Amino acid sequence: MALKKDFVKFDKVDKSYDGKVLVVKDLQLDIEEGEFVTMLGPSGSGKTTCLMMLAGFETPTNGEIYLDGKAISSIPPHKRGIGMVFQNYALFPHMTVYENLAFPLRVRKIPKDEADKKIDKALSMVSLQGFASRMPGQLSGGQQQRVAVARSLVFDPQLVLMDEPLGALDKNLRESMQYEIKHIHENIGVTVVYVTHDQSEALTMSNRIAVFNDGKVQQLSSPDELYEKPVNSFVAEFIGENNTFVGEVSDISGGKCKVKIANTDILANPISVKGKGEKTKISLRPERALINPSDQMDNIHSGKIEEVIYHGDHTRVRINLLGNNQFILKVPNSSANLDIKLGKDIKIGWNSEDARALDPS
């Protein structure tokens, strides 16, 4: 069975609540069948609104959403057949776990013995066999979360939406649930659209991530590409840690550009700069810069150590470099590492490819 490339399709979708401000602007998004796509962005960026439009609780102000080739704007939520996991689980507090899971099956008039099989299967999928007769109030947060996931999957929907489902859990539980949800997705191959503001969650779980800001998708790509090759400075700063230099392009040639920062030229990879004189912001991941670099690196500069923070497996070093005193380096705590002392001047180098010259905003 060939997987459809545009199983879910947002086509020129705009959304406004008050007729004055667009919460979602010209959204173009294709989601492949069986894919795990995360909508990631700060709060108020429009990601939850998109999810709600897909679920049918909000109507697009303009444009159309297609599910499996069908326009769904005029289909009410209960006929869309989309499973959904809510932020606070939204388990029905007056029903047992079994009744919660039976709800979608009962409204679909699935015979009881078949429904029981499906419920058993769904509960074992989230390793909650034996919990069927409990009330949601008797479960821990993590267990409630699993029930919510099981309930969204029990009626075999083509698409499952998850709205910050792990937001209320503590850190350890959140991490283990991330893997669990990822594995469930891999095992049953359902298409998942996941909303979160937690970038590590997005990086861990997704096939592709759509980074939202200001009602627009800034970048839609796989986690590694998003991290390694951000296309604009918002994405570069939002995902992971980032060192930035603001400067002006002084020369562009041969796939490299020279950017003038604090009277020094550094070499960078021109991503969104076209010509001389343009303002730009250079983004460099902390782990791509090295202390005492080899001579092959085409950027070597020296700076002064301002702060050293011990982190166990690595040490964070804050350096004043080229007028930027927030330049962060991550130094692995292996024996090779050298004496990093406060106030010392050290040489730092990186390859121009890793320094991405992006838009200045």
Next chain:
Amino acid sequence: MSSETKQILTTDGIPLEVSLKKAERKNKIKAFLLVAPLLLFLIITYVFPIGDMLFRSVDDKMVTQMLPKTFKAMETWDGQELPDEEVFAAFHEDFIKLVEDKREGKLSTQLNYTKNGFKSIIKKLRRKSKSFEEGNYKEQIMSVHKRWANVEYWRAIQRRAPEFTGQKYLKGMDMYVNEEGKIVSVEEDRRIHRVLWLRTLEIAFFVTVFCFLMAYPIAHLLATLPMKYSNLLMICVLLPFWTSLLVRTASWMILLQQQGIVNDFFVGIGLVADDNRPEMMYNKTGSYVAMTQILLPFMVLPLYSVMKTISPSLMRAGKSLGGTPFVAFWKVYFPLTIPGIGAGCLLVFILAIGYYITPALVGGASGTLISNQIAFHMKSTLDWSFASAMGLMLLSGVLVIYWLYNKLVGIDNIKLG
């Protein structure tokens, strides 16, 4: 060290429990002193009067104490034939004493409750008794009036011998103990109380139903509208609370009377003919309309407080799982509001069952309730023991409903806000 049988000691070697009690005692005394004035107030103004009224409803000492010798002499009387001279002599002795204390009027009132016709013959006896000669009182008293020679009147006196009686309760149910000592109903055309009890239950029930039907959507709106609208709506709901009950009832009188605003409006739009204006007041309709409006907030507020806590995502979850909006409402939202419904209905029903002012003003003859009857006996007939008996019957009715509710829904499931 920490074996279960061993007493745990504090660091200073005092047993832990003793030490804890000592440390907490001061706080306990403080807490008690803080609530003591209120406790005293409750006992004086609530427990004591209610206890007194309850006692009054079964207390029948008055006649017992007025005719002590008579009842003593009557102990050997079998009640078949007229009592013998001994009883008459004792009765005469008691009666003379009552006349001296000017209390024979009270006796006649009391005996008249038991059997009609005592008032006049006691008055006559008082007049004639002044010229009685000593001895042979049986003949002399019987000659005062022929009813004194009727054994039924003597039986009626005998029935008042016990210090306590349940007769007021029987009367509240339109029943009495007849001459043979059996409990029977009064004649059909005199059964006013049963009609009133049934009407009270009926009106309270329907007022509760109407309040529920009107309050549910209002409470839902209140709980779901954006803040600025819901606050305004809340004020509208609470506004009646800030208006005097009498003013509200009086405004209903203005609205509902035959030449009133509502009737004018109906005539104006041609719904009814001018010479055929419906009576909407001084009957049950008036009681229904006014009581529903007045009791509505008591239904809205508990419902609102429950609905406010229901997350809107539950309805969404219901829909996203495939339930139609109705199914999602009925299976998810409605069951979650049951604590509020229970609280509201119980509150409104209990308030309605004892409602007094509004039915008295707009209820007319066919819209009055049992509480109006209680007030009537408190103020007009001064039969307080009967009034308190009916009060107690009302109270036990409420308790039965409370008990039923607890059985059906569970009292822990109630939520008043």
